Amino acid sequence: MTTALCRVSSNRMFSGNHQRFSHHSNVNHCQMTFAIYQPALASEQALPVLYWLSGLTCNDENFSTKAGAQRVADELGMILVMPDTSPRGDDVPDDIHGAYDFGLGAGFYVNASAPQYQNHYQMYDYVTKELPAIIAENFNVTDKKSISGHSMGGHGALICAIKNPGMYQSVSAFAPITNPMNCPWGQKALAGYLGDNQESWWQWDSCELINSLASDDPFLALPLKVTQGLSDDFLNEQLKPQALIEACEGKGKVLDYTAAEGFDHSYFFISTFIEDHLRFHRKYL
Numbered sequence: 001m002t003t004a005l006c007r008v009s010s011n012r013m014f015s016g017n018h019q020r021f022s023h024h025s026n027v028n029h030c031q032m033t034f035a036i037y038q039p040a041l042a043s044e045q046a047l048p049v050l051y052w053l054s055g056l057t058c059n060d061e062n063f064s065t066k067a068g069a070q071r072v073a074d075e076l077g078m079i080l081v082m083p084d085t086s087p088r089g090d091d092v093p094d095d096i097h098g099a100y101d102f103g104l105g106a107g108f109y110v111n112a113s114a115p116q117y118q119n120h121y122q123m124y125d126y127v128t129k130e131l132p133a134i135i136a137e138n139f140n141v142t143d144k145k146s147i148s149g150h151s152m153g154g155h156g157a158l159i160c161a162i163k164n165p166g167m168y169q170s171v172s173a174f175a176p177i178t179n180p181m182n183c184p185w186g187q188k189a190l191a192g193y194l195g196d197n198q199e200s201w202w203q204w205d206s207c208e209l210i211n212s213l214a215s216d217d218p219f220l221a222l223p224l225k226v227t228q229g230l231s232d233d234f235l236n237e238q239l240k241p242q243a244l245i246e247a248c249e250g251k252g253k254v255l256d257y258t259a260a261e262g263f264d265h266s267y268f269f270i271s272t273f274i275e276d277h278l279r280f281h282r283k284y285l
């Protein structure tokens, strides 16, 4: 079924255009907005896509305006697609206290099964199925795609890659929440979106998913890069990079891990390392 796109804005940027579109989402049952950066080269040939998943409190504009990714994407001939982090709208339920770490701006890229959230919070299906189909239908893209993200979105990128062998050429993350079953942000999100019965939680936890992989799982050969600031205020309580390192080691998975001295959790950190990540992905796209 064709999805009607409504152009929200269009700005010339480097050789190409940074644009925002809204559309009805059939999986989230609401209007969604995404951003896309297309180098001018996209008018001559199909280009590969890097999907970027942002973190808590973000919409499509944080990465677009703060990371400085478009200049490098332009040089490398890559399209960037930047979805929102949750469903939106007056009838979309939020955190009951309006907290920043659940509900609006905090969809965690899972498919909710809890009755009060399952109608709208299907962000995993949105970023892995509905949005890629919309992009393929409306833009000049190849079938090559990679995925990256920050914090909640870094974890989102990891689970999308682990759960979809063959879909992505590479995956990377900035300061990802690695083990949501074992940190306050993750426990709150999984309890809220999936319910208190923890039996299904592991299916949305990157470390647990890696632990469950067979020795010949294609994810174990997928290029994976993670950069973590060592002055990140969330490092020990929420992010726990060691859990991911150990999960990868347990499966003999190569992880290109950089511990960046002095960097925090902000977009100052992301903007410093985004070029490294885009060049990393371009090698595989």
Ligand SMILES: N[C@@H](CCC(=O)N[C@@H](CSC=O)C(=O)NCC(=O)O)C(=O)O
Binding pocket: 054, 055, 056, 057, 058, 062, 066, 100, 150, 151, 152, 153, 265, 266, 267
């Ligand atoms: N209370 C803080 C925490 C929110 C925060 O730091 N959000 C990060 C992502 S954290 C994990 O998913 C973020 O990207 N913020 C947006 C930005 O533009 O920096 C707060 O409300 O700031």
